[in-house]
Amino acid sequence: MHKKIADEDLLGEKFLSNISVDIVIFGFHNRQLKILLLRFKNTSLYALPGGFINEEEEDIEEAVERVLTERTGIKDIYLEQFGVFGSKKRAFGATHKHIHESAGKTTELNPWITQRFVTVGYYALVNLKETVPNPDDVSDFCGWIDINEIPTLAFDHKSIIEKALESLRMMLDLKLAVFNLMPESFTMNDLQSLYETILGKKLQRTNFQRKMLSLGILERLDKHWTGGAHKAAYLYRFDKNKYNEMQKEEMNTNKF
Amino acid sequence: MHKKIADEDLLGEKFLSNISVDIVIFGFHNRQLKILLLRFKNTSLYALPGGFINEEEEDIEEAVERVLTERTGIKDIYLEQFGVFGSKKRAFGATHKHIHESAGKTTELNPWITQRFVTVGYYALVNLKETVPNPDDVSDFCGWIDINEIPTLAFDHKSIIEKALESLRMMLDLKLAVFNLMPESFTMNDLQSLYETILGKKLQRTNFQRKMLSLGILERLDKHWTGGAHKAAYLYRFDKNKYNEMQKEEMNTNKF
DNA sequence: CAACCATTGTATCAAAGTGATACAATATTA
DNA sequence: TAATATTGTATCACTTTGATACAATGGTTG
Structure with missing residues (x-):
């Protein structure tokens, strides 16, 4: 404008x-x-x-x-x-x-x-x-x-x-475009907070983790020091190669 | 144009x-x-x-x-x-x-x-x-x-x-707009063939029936004479009142 | 340094949803 | 009246989803 x-x-x-x-x-x-x-x-x-x-x-x-x-x-x-x-x-x-x-x-x-x-x-x-x-x-x-x-x-x-x-x-659930908003590496909690702000509601931590991991497009990296008084979380990376493979397979299975 | x-x-x-x-x-x-x-x-x-x-x-x-x-x-x-x-x-x-x-x-x-x-x-x-x-x-x-x-x-x-x-x-599955395409009354088979042409694939008859009935927005009318040598199918009507009630309830439950 | 704490990763159970199959009911035809 | 094609419903196995439990662990605190 x-x-x-x-x-x-x-x-x-x-x-x-x-x-x-x-x-x-x-x-x-x-x-x-x-x-x-x-x-x-x-x-x-x-x-x-x-x-x-x-x-x-x-x-x-x-x-x-x-x-x-x-x-x-x-x-x-x-x-x-x-x-x-x-x-x-x-x-x-x-x-x-x-x-x-x-x-x-x-x-x-x-x-x-x-x-x-x-x-x-x-x-x-x-x-x-x-x-x-x-x-x-x-x-x-x-x-x-x-x-x-x-x-x-x-x-x-x-x-x-x-x-x-x-x-x-x-x-949100139809495409995996949301990963374009994330930095190179991030924790599950980071990702969950993004989902939560977009959806405007709280999500169950454990089930969110299960769902994201089951997508098969996250690569687990090293542990992450949060500085908090608790267990360190893993860092993850969006694996574009795995994602592209998935898309290809989907194309094949969806034909009739 | x-x-x-x-x-x-x-x-x-x-x-x-x-x-x-x-x-x-x-x-x-x-x-x-x-x-x-x-x-x-x-x-x-x-x-x-x-x-x-x-x-x-x-x-x-x-x-x-x-x-x-x-x-x-x-x-x-x-x-x-x-x-x-x-x-x-x-x-x-x-x-x-x-x-x-x-x-x-x-x-x-x-x-x-x-x-x-x-x-x-x-x-x-x-x-x-x-x-x-x-x-x-x-x-x-x-x-x-x-x-x-x-x-x-x-x-x-x-x-x-x-x-x-x-x-x-x-x-198709997000809104129930498809009923705007149907006549006042129709059989399950009519509705299924509409879904099938839109989706471009065949659907399982029995499961389609279960899903449509579970929506709770179809009113069952009289039986329907197909003229075929088989059991007559029911006619259904899209019940706009039930649909509107559902929408209202959804509004209430979705708030946080 | 050991007990404690907050958060993480994973397992598990019940409930709901979905795909596949079986079968009884029935309107017409032969 | 038996045969036939299609309809309506039930059921079983399997998957998905919501909720809860619990062990693991990195740092804090006394």
């Missing part, structure tokens, strides 16, 4: 009209599920990273990948399209004017931005530690915010985030 | 640019899963019902509902948004020109239609018997076609249908 544009006057010519993309970038750190948010300059108004689609050169997903790289510095990210938001009320001229002025811009606001936009929502699952958040030219902050401490958001981004979370929850 | 337009010259002014909707309308009859297709005048080219979004007056879903009613005559239909198709190749000027000319139009093709479109895919589940298919002004046929006998399709509608089917398959 606000990308770095070399020449603002080109807006209307370069990009598809009436269409934007917004990305809910999920990360996980300190047993907290977080998303990447921007804050508009000199305001307390936050928003999702987003942008527009180059009319000549970009598939939607390519535009999303571009925005992702611009905001986080990383590439090859797990992406999922989760919905389109197309209310007739999605024209935010007044808000854009406010953002434009707060950013101290002296040029006139390009009227192209005030039209009605249908936005395509994607969520991304990234290893938070590998990212270097980078604000755009109308924001003075770009960083990770706990999913339970989301501040006031511009536009309808609050409901977009809710839909993304719901979608992530649905996919 | 081709709706009845009072004045074609208004195209660019009335509707959102670069955005269309396409609808995969599913119906079930004679133990066959079917979708509603249009055929362009004087061609053997078929396409999904679709249209554009009125810039001032319509949410996306409202546009979809309008198109649905225009093509089938019915309202209050089960709808699900299943994806957005935004390849940079989605500009179909040549095809539209061909369609326009084949339809015998004397006016110039409105250049608005030749731009790149991002299309939002919805599927609808309808009781086929209640519909009255109705072609638009560039098509000479609008009717139900077996999912296994899909003819050559215009644009990228083939892959849109595939994605819709896949999405329907995924939702």
Whole structure:
């Protein structure tokens, strides 16, 4: 909804009209599920990273990948399209004017931005530690915010985030995408706390462990010193090779 | 992608640019899963019902509902948004020109239609018997076609249908939307054949019956004369009241 | 350094769910 | 009236899931 544009006057010519993309970038750190948010300059108004689609050169997903790289510095990210938001009320001229002025811009606001936009929502699952958040030219902050401490958001981004979370929850047991959020190695407890925040409920420790191990995609590494006064937990690694083998077998068995 | 337009010259002014909707309308009859297709005048080219979004007056879903009613005559239909198709190749000027000319139009093709479109895919589940298919002004046929006998399709509608089917398959056990496809009363065997065509595989009769009955949302009616030389099957009705009660209970139990 | 403590890894039991098979009931046909 | 095809239900083995028990262990504390 606000990308770095070399020449603002080109807006209307370069990009598809009436269409934007917004990305809910999920990360996980300190047993907290977080998303990447921007804050508009000199305001307390936050928003999702987003942008527009180059009319000549970009598939939607390519535009999303571009925005992702611009905001986080990383590439090859797990992406999922989760919905389109197309209310007739999605024209935010007044808000854009406010953002434009707060950013101290002296040029006139390009009227192209005030039209009605249908936005395509994607969520991304990234290893938070590998990212270097980078604000755009109308924001003075770009960083990770706990999913339970989301501040006031511009536009309808609050409901977009809710839909993304719901979608992530649905996919949790269908795909194993969640491992994209984990660091290289982690304990069962780390993984369980991720599941718990996504699902919004507590899980039984022993049964969770049994289930994860039975997936057959975790490689057990060394023990891990927690520093706590108790037995040390094993570290695990997501084994992509085993996962790929499993996928192949599934393909074979599912045919009739 | 081709709706009845009072004045074609208004195209660019009335509707959102670069955005269309396409609808995969599913119906079930004679133990066959079917979708509603249009055929362009004087061609053997078929396409999904679709249209554009009125810039001032319509949410996306409202546009979809309008198109649905225009093509089938019915309202209050089960709808699900299943994806957005935004390849940079989605500009179909040549095809539209061909369609326009084949339809015998004397006016110039409105250049608005030749731009790149991002299309939002919805599927609808309808009781086929209640519909009255109705072609638009560039098509000479609008009717139900077996999912296994899909003819050559215009644009990228083939892959849109595939994605819709896949999405329907995924939702099958999560929601009970499938009953929107059934007539008022049906036998277990009818229902099973619907599940089988959607899933693309045979199911065990006895276990399917057990599972469906255990859902607690089927009301058993009278016996049914099949005309066959065997025991008559019961007729069942989808009991919307029981279903709603179940949903309510689920809401209560799911809270923490 | 030994008793203690909190957490981890694993085993086990009961309940629920699922796949496969058996069999009685019955509407029509021959 | 017997034969036949299909339907409705029961049952058994097997798997999955929820809940509980318990031994192992790394660090803490007296």
